[in-house]
Amino acid sequence: MHRDAALDFDPLARQLRRLAARQGWMMATQARVDSTNDRVRALVESADGGVRGPAVVVAAEQTAGVGRRGARWLSAPGDGLWFSLVVPAGPELPDAPPALALAGRLAGVLRGQGVPATVKWPNDLYLNEGKLGGLMIERSRLGGELRWLAGVGINWRQPADPLDADYRASAISEAGDGWRGSSIALALALVEAAVTVMSRPADWPGELAHLSRRHHGFGKPVVVERGNGIGESGIAGLICPDGDLEIARSDGCVIRAGAHDRVRVLAERAGRDSY
Numbered sequence: 060m061h062r063d064a065a066l067d068f069d070p071l072a073r074q075l076r077r078l079a080a081r082q083g084w085m086m087a088t089q090a091r092v093d094s095t096n097d098r099v100r101a102l103v104e105s106a107d108g109g110v111r112g113p114a115v116v117v118a119a120e121q122t123a124g125v126g127r128r129g130a131r132w133l134s135a136p137g138d139g140l141w142f143s144l145v146v147p148a149g150p151e152l153p154d155a156p157p158a159l160a161l162a163g164r165l166a167g168v169l170r171g172q173g174v175p176a177t178v179k180w181p182n183d184l185y186l187n188e189g190k191l192g193g194l195m196i197e198r199s200r201l202g203g204e205l206r207w208l209a210g211v212g213i214n215w216r217q218p219a220d221p222l223d224a225d226y227r228a229s230a231i232s233e234a235g236d237g238w239r240g241s242s243i244a245l246a247l248a249l250v251e252a253a254v255t256v257m258s259r260p261a262d263w264p265g266e267l268a269h270l271s272r273r274h275h276g277f278g279k280p281v282v283v284e285r286g287n288g289i290g291e292s293g294i295a296g297l298i299c300p301d302g303d304l305e306i307a308r309s310d311g312c313v314i315r316a317g318a319h320d321r322v323r324v325l326a327e328r329a330g331r332d333s334y
């Protein structure tokens with residue numbers, strides 16, 4: 060188990076506050092919070108005079124980090140980058156879902172710095188067959204305006220506590236030889252990219268198109284678990300422009316998985332690399 064390569068929070072927090080001042084974002088950097096999602100909501104709701112642009116909360120530690128479906132998200136100090144951001148949302152619902160666009164952009168930043176991360180449909184970042192990070196997005200009325208809220212967690216080192224059965228985590232510290240960069244620079248680039256992509260819905264279809272056949276499960280055997288408890292298996296194919304995942308069943312029929320379904324990638328195919 061790797062317990063090295065902690066993310067050093069204090070220098071990161073200083074740089075983040077500088078970045079926010081340059082960009083005109085509201086920024087709170089905190090040592091310990093329940094969940095950065097709750098803190099960014101509170102920041103936007105309570106700001107004197109309201110919030111117009113982006114608001115971001117980054118914490119060294121979350122005591123009640125949450126994942127999708129209410130799962131517990133392990134977020135101990137030094138173990139990763141835990142942040143949430145809020146940006147204004149337009150009145151129209153976009154055709155392309157922001158979770159995949161955000162995951163795609165973050166994977167691009169990671170790969171650009173030598174961390175060969177991929178996107179696991181619909182909202183995870185993967186590295187070496189383990190979950191490097193996850194993100195969750197909601198659209199709601201905050202501080203009187205419609206806004207997007209995105210919460211992002213990326214592991215810098217393996218969580219010390221055990222994960223739920225069937226989960227394997229991975230971490231930036233396991234990225235291998237390609238990764239020689241600075242942790243602070245990478246964390247800053249990830250936060251900046253997240254705010255930028257969430258602020259530009261016009262970029263989301265392009266991000267999805269890029270991911271279409273370059274995602275973690277592409278060409279691999281998967282099981283779709285629907286909310287009704289019924290599972291179907293097949294080979295994962297394209298991510299469609301609306302964010303659904305195509306899955307080819309063994310009878311030749313192509314089915315789709317949507318955002319409320321869970322898709323488990325069953326096994327690696329030797330020699331295949333989707334990126």
Ligand SMILES: Nc1ncnc2c1ncn2[C@@H]1O[C@H](COP(=O)(O)OP(=O)(O)OP(=O)(O)O)[C@@H](O)[C@H]1O
Nearest residue numbers: 126127130131132133190218222223226228321322
């Ligand atoms: N720091 C962490 N790093 C990696 N995995 C974690 C971490 N903390 C919690 N987890 C695991 O992530 C799971 C929650 O993620 P999520 O609900 O996205 O599940 P998932 O199977 O990845 O589903 P989906 O494919 O729908 O995203 C939890 O069950 C938990 O065990």
Ligand SMILES: O=C(O)CCCC[C@@H]1SC[C@@H]2NC(=O)N[C@@H]21
Nearest residue numbers: 094124125126127193194210212
């Ligand atoms: O894979 C998932 O289920 C999504 C995990 C999202 C975790 C991040 S960490 C920062 C933000 N605050 C939270 O409580 N959750 C998100």
